[in-house]
Amino acid sequence: MGILSSAVSITRYRVEGKIEGSATEMVARGLKKNIIPDIDEDAVEKAAGWTSFESPFQPQFEVSNFVFGNLFIFSLRVDRKSIPSKLLKKHLTLETSKRLAKTSRRFLAKDEKQALKDKVTAELAVRVPSTPNVYDLLWDFEKSSVCFFSNLRSANEELETLFKRSFSLALIRLFPYTAADLQAGLTDQERDVLLGLSPTHFSN
């Protein structure tokens, strides 16, 4: 459910940190450096990176692709290869039989079994195409505000890690405590009161 969807989910963030120089150039550098890699020909099972909002499967990061008015809009893409367990079992059984026949043994050691499983998984990962998941992001630079168009925990965790690595800026998720601490304009004294709050019971 991205910006263009009729119904969207939004997780809100506050951006913390300072930027030296041009924000647009800094963002362009961070996006290009962490663009989603193509893993379809590799043994890698998962990849996360930035992609362009308008062409998520052919990422390009020219200024016209991610600057809209005073907003930065781009997308997080997470590609995963899902190897069906039955497929893995089939290939692992065949490889195990071959290995046993070659070495004239009846059993493989635990370490050998794991090594063979890793090898088979890697070989299958090259042949299985990845499934992309795209999540849009809207960054209002002047407000230090980011809206991420997903509430999925895994997607939000990927976002927080990649954002920090790309722009050297921290994303602080706005939930009840952080929204109160960062956005309610509290004095130090009021923050102390906030820390000491405990639940109210409205029933009698």
Place this chain on the structure above:
Amino acid sequence: MLDLSVAYSRYRFLGDEFLTWLWYLIETNQDAFRSVDPDCTALEIGNRVVLENRKGKSIERITIKGDDAGLEEGKMALKKGALVTELAMVFKTGEHEWWFSIKGESLNLSNLRAPGPTLPQSPEEMEPFLLDKTQQFYKLIDFIEKMYKFFIKERISKSWSSKTTPALKKWVRLVE
């Protein structure tokens, strides 16, 4: 600032109290919404309310959904000590409506249907579309953030225990 994962769990009750307080305001004081956003003509309960009662050893969860859902069951749950943990609402201005759900523990928005232009038909229409759509998203987000600030200021003030809590208790008590 506190460790964020600790703070998330420790203060999730603030989000649940916020939603319960919003329901109270929706029924008793729509002027509060207009004081925060003069464009607001109404804030209404939508088609889904989730409540949780954590008073006992186990958590009791009550979900009320459907366009014609009666809220009596939810109010009875409030009377027994539950709080609202998820609330679908409709934010209305003179011309437009925003339908959305908000979760107490995270303040995340979901199923947000904001007004705005039709989907762009050409690349040239993309930028105006995005700017307009973003403005509509932020219209609601600004409203929610202002209401939450209003709530927090109230929550940490002395009037929370002397005025607001008794008023909320009275509202809950009057539930048939």
